[in-house]
Amino acid sequence: MKLYWCLAFGVLFAYYTYCPMPDGLAEPMKLRIVFASRQIIKLVGIGAVLSGYTDRISFSRSVIEFEQGLLSLSCSDEPNITFQDEIFDGVRVRVYQPVEKSDKPIAGMVYVHGGGWVVGSVDSYHYQTNYIAARLGIVLVSVDYRLAPEHPFPVPLQDVVKATIWFLQNAKDYNVDPERIAVVGDSAGGNLAAATASLLTFQEKYKQMNLPKLKFQGLIYPCLQSLDFLTPSYQQNKNLFILNQHLMVEFWSWYLTGHLKYVAAMKVNNHTSPQVKDNERKIMGHDQIPTELKKRDYIPPTDFNFGNIGIFTSIQNHLLNPSFAPLMRSIVTGLPSAYIVTAEFDVLRDDGIFYVKKLEDANVPVTWKHYEHGYHGIFSVFKGPIASEVGRQSMDDFLRFCRENL
Structure with a gap:
């Protein structure tokens, strides 16, 4: 047997x-x-x-x-870093600190893991956050936010915001300079990191707290909008197993409503109205995507006069909410500088590019790293049995930026 x-x-x-893979994939x-x-x-x-x-x-x-x-398996705990699980204002976190204490305050980072708001934890990201903290010699706070669908929007975001604020207010207890704290996240974590930076910058109740300004926001292939699931990158990579269109739409739906009732409509952009489609072209028109990135398997849309008004009416408050979808914020002037990573073989590629353009137009300093042969998840394969050169490069580039800017 x-x-x-x-x-x-x-x-x-x-x-x-023997599954087919697109040409150019690392x-x-x-x-x-x-x-x-x-x-x-x-x-x-x-x-x-x-x-x-x-x-x-x-x-x-x-x-x-x-x-x-x-x-x-090949990423053992770093000997120069100690870590322990703590509670920051009711939110579970894992705190990484250098073993050797510095005579002067050091930098800090809040890291928000990915996983479509549905999977992932501080445990599953331990090898990554431990590595980053060790290589940078910083205090890193990994946030174990509550997950959808049990806890849909805004619960995960509220957890990240609360943990970030607590760290900013108590940074000195960890020998951290509160003026040198960044918020970083990948994928869904990039969404939460961007939304956190936005809320702390613009929401009045947080402005009145006189919190230190975040040093920068690090957005690693972030998902930033849920209006258009037929962008060039969604079309080009819709069947790529690493993160396909259907799964990403399911993630958004779980985070949005806690159920999958509207997935079929969302996949063909039938969850919005003609008016919204017309308005969104000003924010995220496909013409903003470089021509060289649209040569592969892309069909420009020709019809915008459709949509299920009933569905849109029931979810529009979330779809257009910049705390849910950071790309929806109309004014971004004043946001912390940004480090944004995109990968060619990723349905989320264009979300990142749209945000790069939006921040640049508002004179927010942006460092954009695009990996031509990269795919969703490269930031996690810098070591280990399936490590790739593009994964190592993405991690090295990020660490270099942090050393120079944190």
């Missing part, structure tokens, strides 16, 4: 390993191995869910923890 299972596994693995063979592994795990998950052993969300979270655990 064991032989049959081994043969079945081998056949499936070989079959999935180290496709490694990604094929990841894809094959995920597909087999997915088959196991379908059986477990159908049998009632678990549910889809719980299984997905377990898979992420397992995958991140594999990535961390």
Whole structure:
């Protein structure tokens, strides 16, 4: 019997390993191995869910923890960093500090993990946050915010804001200069980091607290808007297994409503109105995306006169809320400087580019790093069994920026 299972596994693995990959993608063979592994795990998950052993969300979270655990196999804890779990104003965080105490205040960072607001934790990101803190010699606070769909918007954002404010106010207790604290996040964490920077800059109740201004906002392939799921990058990468269009729309839907009722409408942009589509072209028109990035599998939209008004009416307060979708903020002058990462093979590529343009137009200092051969998740593969050169480069570039600007 064991032989049959081994043969079945081998056949499936070989079959999935030959999945097509777009030309130009960095180290496709490694990604094929990841894809094959995920597909087999997915088959196991379908059986477990159908049998009632678990549910889809719980299984997905377990898979992420397992995958991140594999990535961390060659990333042992850094000897010059100590860490412990704490509570910042009711929010669970993990605090990383240098073992050797400095005679003068050092820099700090709030890190917000990705995972579509649905999966991920301080544990699954431990190897990454531990590495960053050690390489920079800073105090890093990794926020274990509550997850959707159990806790949809605005709960995850509220957790990040509360933890960030507490750290800003108590930075000196950690020998941190409160004027040298950045907020950084990847993917959904990039959304929360951008929204946090925006709220602390513009919302009156936070302005009255006279908080130190964040040093910069680091947005690693962030998701920043939920109006257009047919941008060039969504079209070009809609079937790429790393993060496809359908899964990203599901993530947005879980964060938005806690359910998947509107996913079908959202995938074809039927969740907004003709008027909104007309207005959004001024904010995120496809002409803002460089021509060279639209040569692959892109069809320009020709019809904007459609939309389900009923759906839009029920969710418009969130869709147009800059705390939910930071790209929706009309005035961004005064925001902290930004470090923005985009990857060519990523449905979220254009979200980042739209934000780069928006900040540049408002004279907000922006450093934009685009990885031509990169894909969603490169920031997590700087070490370990599936590390890639583009992953190492993205981490090295980020660390270099931090050393020069934090």
